[in-house]
Amino acid sequence: MKRHVKTLAPVLIAFFAVAGAQALNAQIMDAIHAHVDHSFVIGDQTLPPGEYTFRVSSYPDQSLMTAISDNGKASAQFLVRQSIDNHRPNHSELVFRRYGNTEFLSKIFEVGSKEGVAVMEPSKQEARLASQGQQVLEHSEEQK
Numbered sequence: 192m193k194r195h196v197k198t199l200a201p202v203l204i205a206f207f208a209v210a211g212a213q214a215l216n217a218q219i220m221d222a223i224h225a226h227v228d229h230s231f232v233i234g235d236q237t238l239p240p241g242e243y244t245f246r247v248s249s250y251p252d253q254s255l256m257t258a259i260s261d262n263g264k265a266s267a268q269f270l271v272r273q274s275i276d277n278h279r280p281n282h283s284e285l286v287f288r289r290y291g292n293t294e295f296l297s298k299i300f301e302v303g304s305k306e307g308v309a310v311m312e313p314s315k316q317e318a319r320l321a322s323q324g325q326q327v328l329e330h331s332e333e334q335k
Contacts (some may be wrong), residue, residue: 219300220247222247223244224244224284225244225245226282227243228330232294232316233295241260241262241265242261243265253290254311255268256299267311273306274303274309275307281333282334284300286298288317293316298310
């Protein structure tokens with residue numbers, strides 16, 4: 192009996208580690224459709240105002256997100272990590288950080304879920320503005 196427990200323990204540990212990893216990566220399952228009425232920066236790309244679809248890649252680690260305008264003229268790919276908020280939004284939410292007149296996409300949350308994604312690396316422009324001590328204002332925009 193002890194031999195079976197010793198043999199089974201690593202299998203159970205591996206199973207729960209894989210199951211836990213799958214749960215961590217379930218942040219955003221569906222495409223997020225959003226209307227953004229101002230230009231915004233993701234990484235080192237500035238995207239114009241418009242209708243966008245945000246979609247997490249189908250890779251197992253779900254670390255790549257794509258934003259593409261509905262007219263197909265603007266797009267960006269960027270790395271994301273899990274982010275947990277303190278509330279469950281009634282609508283999908285985009286979170287931006289604003290320095291002066293420049294908006295930087297920061298996080299995205301799907302309707303009804305505290306788990307979302309955050310942009311992994313700030314743009315060089317945002318890092319420069321922050322290092323200069325410019326005031327940042329973080330705000331959310333609900334999508335209907």
